[in-house]
Amino acid sequence: MSDTQVNNGVNVEHLLGAREALESAPEAAQFKWRSSCEWVNGTHSKSTITSFYGLGDEQDRGKSFSIEADHPEAFAAEDNAPTPAEIALTGLASCLMGGVASVAQHRGIQLNSVKATVEGDMDLAGILGIDDEVRNGFGTIRVSFDVDADASEDDIKALVAQSQKRSAVFDCITNPTNVEVSVKKA
Amino acid sequence: MSRQLARRSIDHVLLERGEVANSWRTERWDSLTLLTPNWLSRLPDYSYEGDNPDGYMDMPEVLRFLDTYAERFSAPVETNTTVTAVTPNGSGYLISTDQGDWHGKSVVIASGHCNIPAVPKIAQDFPDDIEMTSPMYYRNPGQLAEGGVLVVGASATGVQLASEIQASGRQVILAVGEHVRVPRIYRGRDIKWWMDVAGILGMPYDEVDDIRRARRVPSLQLAGFPDKSMLDLNALTDKGVEIAGRVAGVNGNKLMFSGSLVNVCALADLKMKRLLNTIDEWATENGMDGEVEASHRFEDTRVSEHRRLELNLADGQIKTVIWATGYHADLSWLKAPAFDARGRLVHDGGIMEPSGLYVLGMPYLRTRKSTLMDGADLDSGIVADHLQNYLAKKLSVN
Numbered sequence: 001m002s003d004t005q006v007n008n009g010v011n012v013e014h015l016l017g018a019r020e021a022l023e024s025a026p027e028a029a030q031f032k033w034r035s036s037c038e039w040v041n042g043t044h045s046k047s048t049i050t051s052f053y054g055l056g057d058e059q060d061r062g063k064s065f066s067i068e069a070d071h072p073e074a075f076a077a078e079d080n081a082p083t084p085a086e087i088a089l090t091g092l093a094s095c096l097m098g099g100v101a102s103v104a105q106h107r108g109i110q111l112n113s114v115k116a117t118v119e120g121d122m123d124l125a126g127i128l129g130i131d132d133e134v135r136n137g138f139g140t141i142r143v144s145f146d147v148d149a150d151a152s153e154d155d156i157k158a159l160v161a162q163s164q165k166r167s168a169v170f171d172c173i174t175n176p177t178n179v180e181v182s183v184k185k186a
Numbered sequence: 187m188s189r190q191l192a193r194r195s196i197d198h199v200l201l202e203r204g205e206v207a208n209s210w211r212t213e214r215w216d217s218l219t220l221l222t223p224n225w226l227s228r229l230p231d232y233s234y235e236g237d238n239p240d241g242y243m244d245m246p247e248v249l250r251f252l253d254t255y256a257e258r259f260s261a262p263v264e265t266n267t268t269v270t271a272v273t274p275n276g277s278g279y280l281i282s283t284d285q286g287d288w289h290g291k292s293v294v295i296a297s298g299h300c301n302i303p304a305v306p307k308i309a310q311d312f313p314d315d316i317e318m319t320s321p322m323y324y325r326n327p328g329q330l331a332e333g334g335v336l337v338v339g340a341s342a343t344g345v346q347l348a349s350e351i352q353a354s355g356r357q358v359i360l361a362v363g364e365h366v367r368v369p370r371i372y373r374g375r376d377i378k379w380w381m382d383v384a385g386i387l388g389m390p391y392d393e394v395d396d397i398r399r400a401r402r403v404p405s406l407q408l409a410g411f412p413d414k415s416m417l418d419l420n421a422l423t424d425k426g427v428e429i430a431g432r433v434a435g436v437n438g439n440k441l442m443f444s445g446s447l448v449n450v451c452a453l454a455d456l457k458m459k460r461l462l463n464t465i466d467e468w469a470t471e472n473g474m475d476g477e478v479e480a481s482h483r484f485e486d487t488r489v490s491e492h493r494r495l496e497l498n499l500a501d502g503q504i505k506t507v508i509w510a511t512g513y514h515a516d517l518s519w520l521k522a523p524a525f526d527a528r529g530r531l532v533h534d535g536g537i538m539e540p541s542g543l544y545v546l547g548m549p550y551l552r553t554r555k556s557t558l559m560d561g562a563d564l565d566s567g568i569v570a571d572h573l574q575n576y577l578a579k580k581l582s583v584n
Binding site: 024026154157158161162164165170171173174175176 | 364431432434435437442444445446449450452453456459460527528
């Protein structure tokens with residue numbers, strides 16, 4: 001299927017090789033992703049992302065990334081950075097985006113431009129404790145993709161559908177996950 | 187397989203735990219029919235002889251069909267004989283049964299891939315007062331408590347049960363994960379006819395893009411109704427069935443459905459369009475366009491804006507859950523190094539690594555129709571050829 005003329009900057013051969021290798025070595029497929037978050041002031045926090053575990057070992061990528069979060073002035077905060085909810089939406093969009101590029105490469109579809117816009121509905125009556133019937137999280141999340149690619153409309157739709165099917169963050173958001181929070185006094 | 191061995195004058199015996207066609211006889215619901223039209227049950231030296239070739243056999247007809255086959259060729263069946271173990275033993279296999287032992291130079295496994303209902307672990311988290319069953323034990327809606335029913339799974343079985351249970355006056359919620367949507371009739375012909383003539387059913391396993399995936403694809407969302415109507419999610423919505431996402435979690439009395447419903451429906455709609463495109467291309471290339479009805483497309487799956495994400499299991503809305511989530515093969519009696527690290531049977535088109543061992547009737551064993559009666563002829567012929575060579579080599583070595 002893969003077409004050597006198509007270049008979306010994704011090394012599909014490597015990904016397929018990894019899939020082959022990980023199928024016969026299930027323990028190497030066990031990954032742990034991490035982020036550590038430190039309080040700055042008010043609702044402002046700074047997260048640092050460095051190592052992860054996978055392929056049977058600690059993986060030190062030799063650099064670190066940081067993501068800050070805060071809340072807007074409407075929440076009586078300083079608006080130093082996007083809200084955690086917006087970062088969650090961003091995680092969904094970028095996860096789907098990576099999937100679209102990978103699937104397109106595998107299917108021999110050249111992408112020219114791809115843009116995804118995410119919008120999540122939230123009723124603050126949940127997080128403010130006004131109404132117990134209202135959930136804290138998003139009601140509905142809508143993602144709209146604008147894709148310019150050398151393929152039919154149905155093939156482009158199939159790219160985006162396949163990307164959702166194989167997306168980690170899409171799965172996290174659409175299905176429940178056990179979350180365990182532990183606390184110790186410093 | 188027996189017919190193929192008889193044609194090659196190879197001595198053999200068929201061990202059957204019950205009567206001929208036991209699974210069809212004892213493990214199927216009352217209204218079930220085959221999902222293939224009658225003409226598409228072509229067995230070695232035998233095929234449908236009735237006057238309704240385009241119909242779908244019900245279970246009594248399937249039993250008559252297979253009983254007649256066994257009788258006509260005096261198949262050497264040992265009924266009421268349950269195999270308890272197959273163990274490599276010197277030059278062949280020791281076959282232990284509850285009726286004594288057999289020894290064979292070769293063993294062909296034809297016990298099917300639908301022996302144990304594949305009920306997901308999450309079933310254990312449901313409250314105790316909700317009754318649970320699976321298609322292996324379900325017979326008809328009359329067995330079920332009055333009240334709502336959650337049917338989990340929207341492949342052939344799930345959609346058929348949802349339809350008849352809803353018609354019995356019980357409100358059905360259907361939990362839908364990945365599924366394969368197809369029309370029953372397309373351009374005036376049965377979808378299985380198209381798939382047969384266009385080579386889709388017969389596509390060899392070593393030409394498939396991803397055979398491991400192909401072997402896991404759920405059954406086509408089909409029913410064999412006399413009026414040949416389509417039983418997709420839109421038809422079920424019209425009948426009053428409520429469509430929900432995949433069962434994703436249980437928290438106390440709260441059942442959670444996945445938010446992926448829109449996407450699994452989009453995947454199924456797109457996949458069906460690709461199938462119909464393939465059929466249209468085949469029809470044009472083969473000059474069929476004038477002989478069949480015009481090409482057309484079906485309405486996309488309608489998903490309600492009010493699709494639920496939660497269900498309260500304590501308020502009496504749902505009395506019964508039916509797990510139409512597929513089956514596993516039971517090969518616990520096979521005491522040979524025939525499985526991979528994940529416990530899956532390893533075979534190459536039915537030919538297994540321990541010499542003299544073969545398997546038939548597994549999903550996409552050699553072609554897409556390997557699990558259909560119509561696939562048995564091709565698969566058993568190839569396996570019988572290999573088996574015959576194996577016996578000949580063994581004989582020359584000995």
